[in-house]
Amino acid sequence: MKNNESGVLLGKELSFYAKYPQEMDIAYVAQVDTHYRKLFSFLDKKQFQEMEKMVANVGDAAAEQARELTDEIVAGLLILKGIKAENINRTNYWEAGLRIRKTATSANINFECRVRIETVGEQLVAGIWIWIKGSKSADLMKVLKRSIKKLPEQPRNFDGSSVLVAAIDLREAVEQHRSKQSIVDELTAPLFQLDKDQWHQLILMAD
Amino acid sequence: MNRNQDECEALERIFRDLSKHTNRQLAEIWESLGDKEISQHPAFQTDVRIAECTIALLSVSDGERKEKTAYTQILAWIFQHGYEQAPIRSFLNHLYDAGQFPFPPHYKFSEIEAEAGHVLSDRSGKQIDVWITGLARKNIKDVPIKWLIVVEVKVDTLESLSQLGCYEKEATKWATASEKAGDKYIDPIFVCLTRAGKAAKWGKQNWWPITFEQICGLIWDSIKDREDAPSFCLAGYFITAVLAKVCEWPIPLPRSIVPSHLNRYSLLSFFGKSRCSHEE
Numbered sequence: 001m002k003n004n005e006s007g008v009l010l011g012k013e014l015s016f017y018a019k020y021p022q023e024m025d026i027a028y029v030a031q032v033d034t035h036y037r038k039l040f041s042f043l044d045k046k047q048f049q050e051m052e053k054m055v056a057n058v059g060d061a062a063a064e065q066a067r068e069l070t071d072e073i074v075a076g077l078l079i080l081k082g083i084k085a086e087n088i089n090r091t092n093y094w095e096a097g098l099r100i101r102k103t104a105t106s107a108n109i110n111f112e113c114r115v116r117i118e119t120v121g122e123q124l125v126a127g128i129w130i131w132i133k134g135s136k137s138a139d140l141m142k143v144l145k146r147s148i149k150k151l152p153e154q155p156r157n158f159d160g161s162s163v164l165v166a167a168i169d170l171r172e173a174v175e176q177h178r179s180k181q182s183i184v185d186e187l188t189a190p191l192f193q194l195d196k197d198q199w200h201q202l203i204l205m206a207d
Numbered sequence: 208m209n210r211n212q213d214e215c216e217a218l219e220r221i222f223r224d225l226s227k228h229t230n231r232q233l234a235e236i237w238e239s240l241g242d243k244e245i246s247q248h249p250a251f252q253t254d255v256r257i258a259e260c261t262i263a264l265l266s267v268s269d270g271e272r273k274e275k276t277a278y279t280q281i282l283a284w285i286f287q288h289g290y291e292q293a294p295i296r297s298f299l300n301h302l303y304d305a306g307q308f309p310f311p312p313h314y315k316f317s318e319i320e321a322e323a324g325h326v327l328s329d330r331s332g333k334q335i336d337v338w339i340t341g342l343a344r345k346n347i348k349d350v351p352i353k354w355l356i357v358v359e360v361k362v363d364t365l366e367s368l369s370q371l372g373c374y375e376k377e378a379t380k381w382a383t384a385s386e387k388a389g390d391k392y393i394d395p396i397f398v399c400l401t402r403a404g405k406a407a408k409w410g411k412q413n414w415w416p417i418t419f420e421q422i423c424g425l426i427w428d429s430i431k432d433r434e435d436a437p438s439f440c441l442a443g444y445f446i447t448a449v450l451a452k453v454c455e456w457p458i459p460l461p462r463s464i465v466p467s468h469l470n471r472y473s474l475l476s477f478f479g480k481s482r483c484s485h486e487e
Contacts, residue, residue, distance in 0.1 A: 012211060012212060013211055013215065016215045016218070016219075019219075020219070020222050023218075023222040023225055023226075027218075027222075027225075029219075039225060039229055040221075040225065041228070042225075042228045043221070047243070049219055050217075051217075051218070054214040054217055054218050055218065056452065057211060057214055058211055058215055058218060059232050090261075094376070142301065152287055153429055
């Protein structure tokens with residue numbers, strides 16, 4: 001157990017988000033969808049507007065902290081040896097990633113490693129995903145399992161072409177006072193277990 | 208104590224009330240049901256359906272791995288459930304104006320079904336992105352004429368050599384089955400939906416090219432004056448997401464409105480949790 005670690009902890013707002021991910025999501029959707037608005041019928045109009053502001057403030061701050069965390073995880077992956085990778089342009093604050101090329105001059109980039117923070121059931125999960133265009137997840141897993149003994153349970157919205165390589169329940173991490181660095185280390189560790197041949201095999205699959 | 212700390216605490220109180228309140232609402236529904244299954248209650252079903260769709264829509268903004276799947280699911284949903292057939296009618300009118308669809312706007316369309324990921328019957332496991340069927344008739348007393356529109360969506364992948372051929376075969380099977388059943392039908396219509404309106408390369412049939420921007424325009428035109436329609440905000444999400452992510456319009460996706468990591472099972476799970484706690 002990694003209780004009470006020293007080091008920088010997750011921000012307050014992201015920690016709050018990790019505690020109430022579904023409720024935050026519902027509060028967001030209720031702002032634009034009358035069906036969800038009904039769930040908050042115990043609040044009067046003014047109270048609801050106040051809640052909207054609070055959700056926006058806390059949510060925005062949490063999003064900033066999520067961006068910092070995903071950046072740090074990607075930076076942790078960039079030091080993988082022998083991999084020609086570049087950052088994927090961000091489209092939102094909760095996801096970042098790397099595109100991996102076979103060689104520095106390869107034109108096609110069909111291999112990606114993504115870091116995503118998302119609500120899964122009642123949890124806010126930070127996960128690392130590998131995606132190889134055209135490859136089936138079962139083939140991908142075969143290669144990964146040679147080094148990574150225990151892959152996380154694949155989620156229900158598993159799309160058949162990506163594999164979840166590592167995942168951490170952020171609520172649990174907050175309760176254990178885990179530092180950001182220890183979260184980064186745990187998430188990136190499985191990819192450091194892959195040897196050069198296995199990386200090569202994955203990259204070949206992407207051709 | 209900083210401002211956000213106070214806000215977190217205030218939100219925490221609201222969220223606890225939200226949980227109690229949801230349980231209470233569900234309890235009322237439960238009591239009104241008697242012995243029936245709660246999931247059969249129309250109010251609950253509506254919420255779940257809306258939830259599923261909203262979440263699928265929001266996942267488009269989330270950069271989900273299979274973005275195309277999310278787009279096609281939502282597009283199919285909008286075509287099937289969109290307010291009083293407005294979006295699908297708008298699409299059919301577009302095809303009519305383009306000379307691709309034989310029935311003019313004053314025809315009556317019924318039994319419209321739009322399915323995302325229609326699995327081919329050849330057991331190859333391949334799927335057609337959107338498979339839309341329906342009936343058309345000029346007057347209510349006329350014999351209905353069956354129609355089929357096959358939509359292939361290309362977001363970021365290239366067309367493979369045999370792909371469209373398989374889809375065309377599937378559409379031919381539909382026509383053959385209709386003929387055998389003695390139904391009136393028209394030849395299937397093929398549409399290729401891409402970012403730039405690119406023509407299909409390998410299909411034998413005429414695949415009518417259409418762009419995402421056109422589809423967004425058609426949907427928007429059909430619902431823009433109907434803000435009360437349940438599909439209004441869903442279609443709004445779809446259009447925003449498609450224009451921003453597929454067409455790469457410089458639209459800042461609002462973080463405060465669209466939670467960027469929303470997962471499609473999150474809200475369903477919330478409802479599920481509330482239901483379970485009531486049953487206990």
